[in-house]
Amino acid sequence: GEDVEQSLFLSVREGDSSVINCTYTDSSSTYLYWYKQEPGAGLQLLTYIFSNMDMKQDQRLTVLLNKKDKHLSLRIADTQTGDSAIYFCAESHNDYKLSFGAGTTVTVRA
Amino acid sequence: DSGVTQTPKHLITATGQRVTLRCSPRSGDLSVYWYQQSLDQGLQFLIQYYNGEERAKGNILERFSAQQFPDLHSELNLSSLELGDSALYFCASSVESSYNSPLHFGNGTRLTVT
Numbered sequence: 666g667e668d669v670e671q672s673l674f675l676s677v678r679e680g681d682s683s684v685i686n687c688t689y690t691d692s693s694s695t696y697l698y699w700y701k702q703e704p705g706a707g708l709q710l711l712t713y714i715f716s717n718m719d720m721k722q723d724q725r726l727t728v729l730l731n732k733k734d735k736h737l738s739l740r741i742a743d744t745q746t747g748d749s750a751i752y753f754c755a756e757s758h759n760d761y762k763l764s765f766g767a768g769t770t771v772t773v774r775a
Numbered sequence: 776d777s778g779v780t781q782t783p784k785h786l787i788t789a790t791g792q793r794v795t796l797r798c799s800p801r802s803g804d805l806s807v808y809w810y811q812q813s814l815d816q817g818l819q820f821l822i823q824y825y826n827g828e829e830r831a832k833g834n835i836l837e838r839f840s841a842q843q844f845p846d847l848h849s850e851l852n853l854s855s856l857e858l859g860d861s862a863l864y865f866c867a868s869s870v871e872s873s874y875n876s877p878l879h880f881g882n883g884t885r886l887t888v889t
């Protein structure tokens with residue numbers, strides 16, 4: 666989506682932390698989401714954050730939101746081979762649809 | 776497993792034909808969304824239904840239509856198919872029809888138009 670931008674590729678070594686970045690343009694965004702898509706599968710909701718929060722942690726996942734800069738990041742600690750997938754950032758505001766980024770392909774190497 | 780079921784998984788058809796994609800939402804979810812995923816356009820919102828009524832429309836072509844039935848399952852009808860309609864079509868569901876109700880996606884139907 667043109668309103669949400671992500672880098673297209675990320676390569677990370679197994680056991681390291683991955684950081685996937687996303688920027689969005691709509692300052693009225695209320696919720697921001699991270700979805701994971703594995704080959705041949707649908708989009709799996711990983712986590713989401715309300716726009717009045719700065720950070721949310723869920724096990725190995727940490728979401729950071731800088732509302733001033735309209736920047737969202739997803740950190741995956743201790744990255745595993747099973748984390749190889751495409752990660753989508755998405756935003757919603759006062760309507761009923763999500764606007765998705767193009768997705769970041771994360772490759773975990775041994 | 777998200778609990779959202781889509782059938783069929785794959786569909787191959789010719790230009791000019793019509794197909795129907797089916798979606799069963801998660802138990803208890805009233806809202807159904809359809810998205811199209813293609814290489815050049817990414818994930819595009821098509822349409823949303825809530826408890827049988829159309830709630831929002833996105834980039835859906837006039838050749839496409841959808842409905843949600845009383846049992847809450849939904850169908851997406853694609854007609855006069857063109858090569859450019861080849862894509863992965865996702866259905867998603869949520870409990871409510873509001874922006875703070877997370878969407879849960881099915882595994883998609885891969886449509887190939889030849």
